[in-house]
Amino acid sequence: MNDASKNLKLVQEKIAIAAQDASSGSKDVVLVAVSKTFDADEIRPVLQAGHRVFGENRVQEAATKWPALREDYPGIELHLIGPLQSNKAKEAVALFDVIETVDREKIAAALAAEMAKQERKPHLYVQVNTGLEEQKAGIDPRETAEFVTRCREVHGLTIEGLMCIPPIDENPGPHFALLEKLSREAGVEKLSMGMSADYETAIQFGATSVRVGSAIFGSRY
Numbered sequence: 648m649n650d651a652s653k654n655l656k657l658v659q660e661k662i663a664i665a666a667q668d669a670s671s672g673s674k675d676v677v678l679v680a681v682s683k684t685f686d687a688d689e690i691r692p693v694l695q696a697g698h699r700v701f702g703e704n705r706v707q708e709a710a711t712k713w714p715a716l717r718e719d720y721p722g723i724e725l726h727l728i729g730p731l732q733s734n735k736a737k738e739a740v741a742l743f744d745v746i747e748t749v750d751r752e753k754i755a756a757a758l759a760a761e762m763a764k765q766e767r768k769p770h771l772y773v774q775v776n777t778g779l780e781e782q783k784a785g786i787d788p789r790e791t792a793e794f795v796t797r798c799r800e801v802h803g804l805t806i807e808g809l810m811c812i813p814p815i816d817e818n819p820g821p822h823f824a825l826l827e828k829l830s831r832e833a834g835v836e837k838l839s840m841g842m843s844a845d846y847e848t849a850i851q852f853g854a855t856s857v858r859v860g861s862a863i864f865g866s867r868y
């Protein structure tokens with residue numbers, strides 16, 4: 648086993664333990680292995696170890712790596728976890744199985760149009776800017792439930808979950824708790840929250856998937 652596949656195993660074990668401890672009772676938590684900045688040869692050992700769920704934050708970068716990997720390893724589920732521009736909607740719909748970063752009307756409209764055209768239906772999450780950070784993508788928490796409703800009623804899109812990236816310098820717990828509360832208000836079931844530094848905490852707060860990069864692949868330079 649190389650380092651990444653060893654790390655994968657460790658993270659999987661910690662997820663299983665955290666899920667058992669979670670007050671919501673043990674449940675399956677999906678591990679999204681975040682492979683951004685790592686090239687195909689660095690990703691292969693993790694695929695070889697049987698893992699199939701990955702996250703990328705850039706459409707362009709994903710397009711250079713994943714079509715070939717998909718041919719070699721059937722059953723891959725690829726998540727877009729970075730900001731999406733509407734001029735990339737076409738490529739994103741073609742490439743990704745889950746788009747976690749729907750955060751404004753224009754993107755919802757662009758995705759709806761492309762999904763109809765391509766007859767592909769990636770699963771969709773809304774990104775919430777729980778810390779109301781100026782530079783960060785995501786919708787205002789106060790507008791989340793209404794936006795989820797508009798996605799359905801105006802654009803015909805089913806939103807399955809919410810995603811957040813808490814401010815780097817804050818205790819993430821309150822942000823995870825807020826996202827969980829918003830998911831109940833909006834009537835969605837999936838919660839994508841928690842990264843290498845805090846995925847066990849996120850599971851305590853009800854995460855259904857965690858996005859873990861450096862704890863598996865090593866640090867990004």
Ligand SMILES: *Cc1c(COP(=O)(O)O)cnc(C)c1O
Nearest residue numbers: 681704728842843858859860861
């Ligand atoms: C890079 C990234 C991650 C993974 O971060 P690590 O700290 O390396 O685990 C998770 N979510 C998003 C949105 C990211 O961009």
